[in-house]
Amino acid sequence: MKVKKIVIIEDEKPNSDRLKRLLIELRPDIEILAILDSVKGAINWFSQHLAPDLVMMDVRLADGISFEIFNQVKIECPVVFTTAYDEYAVKAFKYNSIDYLLKPIEKDELELALNKFESQMLRPSIENLLQYIQPKEYRTRFLLPYRDSYKTVLIHEVAFFYSELNITYAKLYTGEKEVIPQTLENLELQLNPKEFFRTNRKYIVHLNAIQKVHNYFNGKLKIDLKNNPQEEVLISREKKPLFKTWMDY
Numbered sequence: 001m002k003v004k005k006i007v008i009i010e011d012e013k014p015n016s017d018r019l020k021r022l023l024i025e026l027r028p029d030i031e032i033l034a035i036l037d038s039v040k041g042a043i044n045w046f047s048q049h050l051a052p053d054l055v056m057m058d059v060r061l062a063d064g065i066s067f068e069i070f071n072q073v074k075i076e077c078p079v080v081f082t083t084a085y086d087e088y089a090v091k092a093f094k095y096n097s098i099d100y101l102l103k104p105i106e107k108d109e110l111e112l113a114l115n116k117f118e119s120q121m122l123r124p125s126i127e128n129l130l131q132y133i134q135p136k137e138y139r140t141r142f143l144l145p146y147r148d149s150y151k152t153v154l155i156h157e158v159a160f161f162y163s164e165l166n167i168t169y170a171k172l173y174t175g176e177k178e179v180i181p182q183t184l185e186n187l188e189l190q191l192n193p194k195e196f197f198r199t200n201r202k203y204i205v206h207l208n209a210i211q212k213v214h215n216y217f218n219g220k221l222k223i224d225l226k227n228n229p230q231e232e233v234l235i236s237r238e239k240k241p242l243f244k245t246w247m248d249y
Helices: 013-026 039-048 067-072 107-133 184-190 240-247
Strands: 005-009 031-036 054-058 079-083 097-102 141-146 149-154 158-164 167-172 177-180 196-198 203-206 210-215 221-225 228-235
Touching (some): 005 013, 013 031, 013 054, 031 039, 039 067, 097 107, 141 177, 158 184, 158 228, 184 196, 184 203
Parallel strands (some): 005 031, 005 054, 054 079, 079 097
Antiparallel strands (some): 141 149, 158 167, 158 203, 167 177, 196 203, 210 221, 221 228
16 A cells, blocks of 8 residues: 555654655655644644544654644554654654654655555555465364363264254264264354255264265255264255255365
């Protein structure tokens, strides 16, 4: 994001004129919204206007230290402090500061400060983009209480999950079952949809646990599960096309 709108807070006109000239040289499209020369003037301006992209702020103003502005109004945009003194540097970084430039301000130092602002504004956009292009991570294991300790159950050990009397169980390929302290609704969001399918309100089955699929009454499907012939797992007529697509993927 390029910096577009700036407010300058500087009580010495030669300094504000020079800063304005340097900013326009470095960013010809920049808009200087205001040049303010006092703490009082800055408080009044920020009370009545939306925040700019960036503020260039002198520390010492004619009527006080510019840090007082932050005690009176909320300034949410980044700030580059400018001063002839380095004694305020540490305190400046408590107030939205992204840089601290000593006067006389050199053009190359100002350029670096603007670049820093623009790179920081770009970073959230990149992070937002990465969350869409990075593969989603799915649950790989459960840590479950076991007597007076804990044990791990790996996802690939689970043939299916089912709910009974408001308790969720994981049925393992070994025939064992484990209590899972989550609802099927929550589990469904954590499991890889290429491997697990929510067949109905009671079951989530693993692809490799399906032994055979039968046509059933009223357009439904019936699933036979490996090592669990007693389980009657039905697919509704509405879910049937989605299930067949999942199986054929």
